[in-house]
Amino acid sequence: MQNQPLSIKRRNSVAVQVGKIIIGGNAPIAVQSMTNTDTEDAKATADQIIQLAKAGSELVRITVNTEKAAEQVPHIRDLVRAANCSAPIVGDFHYNGHRLLTQYPDCATALDKYRINPGNVGFGQKRDKQFSMMIEAALHYDKPVRIGVNWGSLDQDLLTHLMDENSKSAQPKDAKEVLREALIQSALLSAKLAEELGMGKNKIILSCKVSGVQDLIAVHRELAARCDYAIHLGLTEAGMGSKGIVATTAALSVLLQEGIGDTIRASLTPEPNGDRTREVIVCQEILQTMGLRSFTPLVSACPGCGRTTSTYFQELAASVQNYVRDRMPIWRNHYIDVETMSLAVMGCIVNGPGESKHANIGISLPGTGEEPVAPVFVDGRKTVTLRGDKIVEEFQAIIEEYVATKYQRKVNQDVCDTESV
Numbered sequence: 001m002q003n004q005p006l007s008i009k010r011r012n013s014v015a016v017q018v019g020k021i022i023i024g025g026n027a028p029i030a031v032q033s034m035t036n037t038d039t040e041d042a043k044a045t046a047d048q049i050i051q052l053a054k055a056g057s058e059l060v061r062i063t064v065n066t067e068k069a070a071e072q073v074p075h076i077r078d079l080v081r082a083a084n085c086s087a088p089i090v091g092d093f094h095y096n097g098h099r100l101l102t103q104y105p106d107c108a109t110a111l112d113k114y115r116i117n118p119g120n121v122g123f124g125q126k127r128d129k130q131f132s133m134m135i136e137a138a139l140h141y142d143k144p145v146r147i148g149v150n151w152g153s154l155d156q157d158l159l160t161h162l163m164d165e166n167s168k169s170a171q172p173k174d175a176k177e178v179l180r181e182a183l184i185q186s187a188l189l190s191a192k193l194a195e196e197l198g199m200g201k202n203k204i205i206l207s208c209k210v211s212g213v214q215d216l217i218a219v220h221r222e223l224a225a226r227c228d229y230a231i232h233l234g235l236t237e238a239g240m241g242s243k244g245i246v247a248t249t250a251a252l253s254v255l256l257q258e259g260i261g262d263t264i265r266a267s268l269t270p271e272p273n274g275d276r277t278r279e280v281i282v283c284q285e286i287l288q289t290m291g292l293r294s295f296t297p298l299v300s301a302c303p304g305c306g307r308t309t310s311t312y313f314q315e316l317a318a319s320v321q322n323y324v325r326d327r328m329p330i331w332r333n334h335y336i337d338v339e340t341m342s343l344a345v346m347g348c349i350v351n352g353p354g355e356s357k358h359a360n361i362g363i364s365l366p367g368t369g370e371e372p373v374a375p376v377f378v379d380g381r382k383t384v385t386l387r388g389d390k391i392v393e394e395f396q397a398i399i400e401e402y403v404a405t406k407y408q409r410k411v412n413q414d415v416c417d418t419e420s421v
Helices: 042-055 069-083 099-104 105-110 126-140 156-168 175-196 215-224 241-257 278-289 313-336 352-358 390-405
Strands: 015-016 021-023 031-036 059-063 090-095 115-117 146-151 204-209 230-233 296-299 342-346 361-364 375-378 380-387
Touching: 015 115, 015 146, 031 069, 031 099, 031 215, 031 278, 042 069, 042 278, 059 069, 069 090, 069 099, 069 105, 090 099, 099 105, 099 115, 099 126, 105 175, 115 126, 126 146, 146 175, 146 215, 146 380, 175 204, 175 215, 204 215, 204 278, 215 241, 230 241, 241 278, 241 375, 313 390, 342 352, 352 375
Parallel strands: 031 059, 059 090, 090 115, 115 146, 146 204, 204 230, 296 342, 342 361
Antiparallel strands: 015 021, 361 375, 375 380
C-alpha cells in the first residue's frame, strides 16, 4: 500500500480516548457506524454491534431513547464483551438524555462515550441546565462526549438571534451562510460550556451534520479553522445506493484531503433487507483509496472492453473480492500488515501482465481470441500458469499460501475475535 500522500497534512487536534480507541491527535482516522435495531432488544442490538465491528467499525453508536433502552444498555455491553468484541459503544441521546443518564447509572457506566445534540437537550431556560446535567454525568463517569450539532434540529433561539443580527447588517449574508454559522456557533458555544463545567478538550469531539455536500465542506472548513477539538465527519442522511456512496465520498474526500476529520461515518440508507455493514466498507474504501489507511487487500480489476467479451474475469474478480473480505477478519487477527496486500485480476494481454506484476499477486486471464491460459505473478515474478475449471480455487489457494508465508503472525487479537463469535 502506498504511503500517505505528501499533500495531505493532518490538522492538529486534541486526542480523545474512547474505550481502547484514540480519536484525533496523530491517531489514524477512525471508522464508526450506528445500529438500526431497537435498543430495547438487547440481543439484536448486541449482534449488530458485533457484526459491524467484525466488518471494521471501530466505534458503534446505539440509540438510547427510552427507559427500557437505558435498562438494556448494560446487558448489551455484556453480550458484546462476552463475544470478545471490544469496540467502544456510544450512546446517542436526544431530548431525555439528561434524565436517562441520571436515573440509570448502570447505563451511564456501560457506555464508552455519549453523543449529545445541543439542539435537542431542552428548550428555553431548560437548555443549559439539561445540557449541563449530561456533561456532569460524563464528568462523573469519566466519559468523553461528542457534541453533535445537526441542521435538522438546530438551536432555534441561536438561529433566530443570528438571523436578526444579519438582517440589521449593512451587508447581510445569504440565509444559508447564517445557518452554517449557527451550526458552528452551537458546537463551539456548547464545547465552551462543557469546558467551563470542568471537561477537558481531551474529552470533547465536535460535529456539524448537514445533508448537502458543499454545506458539509464549508461548515467543517470553518469549524476546523476555529478550534482544535477532534472532529467527526459525516452527512446527516447521505441517501440510498450509489447516490449515498457518491455524496459521502465527495464530501469526505475533499475535507480529508485538506487534513480535516478524525473519525468518519457514511450514513447510508440501507436497501430493503440490505446489509448494514456496507456503510463501514464505504468508509474503509474512502480512506484506503486515498492512501490514508489500509483495511483489507485491494483488488484491482480492469473494466473490460471488446477484447474481454467473456464475463469470466468479472466473475473471478468478484470471487476474489468476496473471498478476501470473508477471510480478512481472521487474517487481521493472526497476521501483521496483511491489509496492505494488493491483488490484480486482469482480463486480457494488453495490461494484464503489467498490472499483475505491480500487485503482490496478480492473474492475467485470456481475452477474446487469446490462448486459454492464465499466468499468475507473485511479487512481480511469474510463478505458475493456471488452466481449466479450477482457476478460482487454485488462485484463492495461492492467496492463502502467500498470506501464511509472507506476513508475520501476531499474538494479540484485534477488535473482534471472529473465531469465537
